[in-house]
Amino acid sequence: MFEYQAPENLLRDRIILVTGAGSGIGRTAAKTFAAYGATVILLGRTLEKLEQVYDEIEAAGHPQPALVPLNLESAQEHDFVELTNTLEQEFGHIDGILHNASLLGVRTPIESYDPVIWQQVMQVNLNAPFLLTQILMPLLDKAENASIVFTSSTVGRKGRAYWGAYGISKFATEGLMQTLADELETTSNIRTNCINPGATRTQMRANAYPAENPASVASPEDIMPLYLYLMGSDSLEVNGQSLDAQ
Numbered sequence: 001m002f003e004y005q006a007p008e009n010l011l012r013d014r015i016i017l018v019t020g021a022g023s024g025i026g027r028t029a030a031k032t033f034a035a036y037g038a039t040v041i042l043l044g045r046t047l048e049k050l051e052q053v054y055d056e057i058e059a060a061g062h063p064q065p066a067l068v069p070l071n072l073e074s075a076q077e078h079d080f081v082e083l084t085n086t087l088e089q090e091f092g093h094i095d096g097i098l099h100n101a102s103l104l105g106v107r108t109p110i111e112s113y114d115p116v117i118w119q120q121v122m123q124v125n126l127n128a129p130f131l132l133t134q135i136l137m138p139l140l141d142k143a144e145n146a147s148i149v150f151t152s153s154t155v156g157r158k159g160r161a162y163w164g165a166y167g168i169s170k171f172a173t174e175g176l177m178q179t180l181a182d183e184l185e186t187t188s189n190i191r192t193n194c195i196n197p198g199a200t201r202t203q204m205r206a207n208a209y210p211a212e213n214p215a216s217v218a219s220p221e222d223i224m225p226l227y228l229y230l231m232g233s234d235s236l237e238v239n240g241q242s243l244d245a246q
């Protein structure tokens with residue numbers, strides 16, 4: 001496990017957008033960032049799940065979050081522009097984005113991969129994070145220092161049979177992260193990195209490995225140290241890295 005002990009107020013006054021915040025790792029990341037003082041912007045496609053996370057953060061007495069119901073598969077440029085305008089009015093800037101939402105798609109050989117599912121996976125896992133990042137860049141630029149965190153996977157570092165669009169979208173995510181990190185290295189206060197969560201107990205993991213005993217893999221809570229590290233000021237000098245949460 002990545003070892004890091006976050007100070008209590010690590011994320012105080014930081015505004016952090018989390019995609020896929022309604023369930024799985026994104027849900028735990030949003031609640032954890034809030035517990036360390038951040039105002040989190042909860043983006044996801046299922047309003048009820050986001051509302052539940054919102055209520056839990058409020059009930060815990062953490063900073064009041066913001067709610068953004070948005071389907072990244074169908075979202076258009078104007079949706080992201082609208083979001084940026086709202087966030088600018090509300091907060092003036094943002095300090096971080098956790099690109100966490102992803103689709104697994106199907107596990108099948110490339111030869112028979114459904115092109116429609118291919119497009120869906122690429123849209124959610126790669127195209128939407130690209131466009132969202134691009135359109136939010138002026139707000140990240142206004143932060144004293146900002147952190148963009150993409151979510152990768154072991155199958156995004158070495159190709160593995162039957163992982164199809166998912167694995168390839170993660171290779172592209174690593175590429176997007178590296179390109180952006182290199183571009184921003186000397187020109188801005190924005191750092192850009194990837195997290196590979198490793199096997200983590202979520203619905204996606206259960207779908208990918210139905211025969212696995214969920215108790216045998218890490219919980220989303222277990223992997224939070226790396227998420228906190230990359231969002232907080234202890235990682236100011238870390239840029240262009242792909243790090244393992246466990």
Ligand code: NDP
Nearest residue numbers: 020023024025045046072073101102151199200202203204
């Ligand atoms: P889950 O499937 O449990 O959660 C994915 C989240 O993304 C959900 O909140 C889901 O929303 C959201 N989402 C999916 N499609 C869209 C969409 N079109 N628009 C908006 N939100 C969407 O996955 P995990 O928590 O397991 O995964 C989180 C990240 O970690 C992913 O990037 C995944 O690739 C990566 N990862 C996970 C591993 C694991 O073992 N769990 C291992 C390696 C990488 P909703 O709840 O509404 O469906």
